[in-house]
Amino acid sequence: MRAIIIGAGIAGLATALRLHQIGWDTLIVERAPQRRGGGYAVTFGGIGYDAAERLGIVDDLRAKAFDTTELVYHKSDGSRRFALDRATIAATTGPRSITILRGDLEVVLYERVHDRTEIRFGTTLTAVDQDDHAVRVTLSDGTIEEGDLLIGADGLHSATRALLFGPEEDFLLDLEHKVAVFMLDRRPASIAPGATGTLSSNGRTAAVISIPDGRNVAFFGYRTDHARPGEDVGTELKRVYGDLGWVIPEALAGLARAESVYFDTISQVVAPSWSKGRVVLLGDAAWCVTLFAGYGSSLAVGGADRLGTELAAHPGDIPAALAAWEAAIRPEAERKQKLGRRVKGVYAPANPLVLWLSLLPLRLAALPPVRRYMTRRFIKG
Ligand SMILES: Cc1cc2nc3c(=O)[nH]c(=O)nc-3n(C[C@H](O)[C@H](O)[C@H](O)COP(=O)(O)OP(=O)(O)OC[C@H]3O[C@@H](n4cnc5c(N)ncnc54)[C@H](O)[C@@H]3O)c2cc1C
Numbered sequence: 363m364r365a366i367i368i369g370a371g372i373a374g375l376a377t378a379l380r381l382h383q384i385g386w387d388t389l390i391v392e393r394a395p396q397r398r399g400g401g402y403a404v405t406f407g408g409i410g411y412d413a414a415e416r417l418g419i420v421d422d423l424r425a426k427a428f429d430t431t432e433l434v435y436h437k438s439d440g441s442r443r444f445a446l447d448r449a450t451i452a453a454t455t456g457p458r459s460i461t462i463l464r465g466d467l468e469v470v471l472y473e474r475v476h477d478r479t480e481i482r483f484g485t486t487l488t489a490v491d492q493d494d495h496a497v498r499v500t501l502s503d504g505t506i507e508e509g510d511l512l513i514g515a516d517g518l519h520s521a522t523r524a525l526l527f528g529p530e531e532d533f534l535l536d537l538e539h540k541v542a543v544f545m546l547d548r549r550p551a552s553i554a555p556g557a558t559g560t561l562s563s564n565g566r567t568a569a570v571i572s573i574p575d576g577r578n579v580a581f582f583g584y585r586t587d588h589a590r591p592g593e594d595v596g597t598e599l600k601r602v603y604g605d606l607g608w609v610i611p612e613a614l615a616g617l618a619r620a621e622s623v624y625f626d627t628i629s630q631v632v633a634p635s636w637s638k639g640r641v642v643l644l645g646d647a648a649w650c651v652t653l654f655a656g657y658g659s660s661l662a663v664g665g666a667d668r669l670g671t672e673l674a675a676h677p678g679d680i681p682a683a684l685a686a687w688e689a690a691i692r693p694e695a696e697r698k699q700k701l702g703r704r705v706k707g708v709y710a711p712a713n714p715l716v717l718w719l720s721l722l723p724l725r726l727a728a729l730p731p732v733r734r735y736m737t738r739r740f741i742k743g
């Protein structure tokens with residue numbers, strides 16, 4: 363059996379790894395000329411962690427995971443509002459969860475799978491044709507590839523979805539925020555090594571994450587009523603954050619030296635069905651939950667793992683496997699989408715009282731008795 367996978371992100375690489383486990387051949391088609399590294403910190407747990415155990419990658423992930431020594435919330439003048447220490451942060455996430463850079467999660471998957479699959483970089487799909495026996499995909503390098511299954515793991519702006527299911531605007535639910543993320547080549551002096559500093563003011567959030575190995579990530583997330591269509595990332599960030607102090611001028615200066623920047627609107631993908639015959643969407647292409655839910659990488663790996671399980675359980679019957687897979691994953695994806703929509707309402711609120719209330723659970727978590735309670739709850743499972 364052979365699968366053609368569009369996209370070498372977390373979803374695509376995890377799918378190739380899982381399908382290899384059940385004896386399938388895979389071809390991955392990636393539009394970028396080479397592997398895209400970098401990225402922000404993701405919390406990886408839930409069905410993703412369970413899947414990572416089955417995929418045998420937990421030790422590799424843990425080797426690249428990091429603990430945040432302190433999470434400091436700042437006021438808009440840069441002074442400290444309050445802080446969570448390492449133990450409190452660990453108690454809020456639980457033991458079966460890690461914090462890892464998105465790019466490092468991708469590296470772990472790539473290292474495990476790259477010699478078991480062909481990855482064709484700098485290539486995309488231009489046409490798809492399928493019947494009861496096979497799916498044929500025309501690629502931008504002029505070749506035609508045939509397989510038993512086509513998997514669209516090509517992210518939020520999926521070309522597979524546009525070709526097979528319809529135009530993007532039919533599926534994207536705009537959550538009215540934008541995000542920019544890039545690596546900083548030096549740590550701002552006021553961020554302690556291993557700490558994360560964050561500030562929320564008038565519909566804008568900024569954060570700088572110092573990774574204990576010396577890397578640093580800058581994050582900017584803001585409501586789209588601050589944005590202007592067509593503005594480039596540098597101009598927009600300067601206009602939106604230019605009045606704020608703290609480490610923000612330093613982080614904005616770092617953008618000019620950054621190798622790459624992730625800059626997009628925050629949108630969910632709401633699709634009534636994730637498959638059509640021998641074509642299936644997986645990961646953000648199918649169900650993007652957004653960073654408001656903080657679970658996209660976990661769902662991508664969990665979804666990839668379950669797809670392999672269902673394909674193995676329904677040999678020779680791809681539509682039945684895809685139906686069973688969607689029935690298993692959709693409730694979790696929809697729960698996380700609901701959570702993402704709720705969080706949007708309290709993310710970077712413009713109203714100072716709403717901001718204070720939204721931070722209240724974290725302030726409480728920092729109190730030793732609450733932290734001890736949470737730790738006990740997680741240890742009991
Ligand atoms: C700021 C931010 C913070 C986040 N925080 C978290 C978090 O805390 N926890 C968490 O679990 N998740 C988080 N996520 C989400 C997470 O990164 C993704 O949901 C997850 O990585 C799943 O990605 P994917 O592989 O489906 O898509 P992507 O990572 O978008 O990968 C898609 C791949 O397909 C390629 N591609 C795109 N178009 C084509 C094409 N036409 N042809 C060929 N290839 C193509 C792309 O180059 C890319 O390599 C966050 C996301 C953002 C933006």
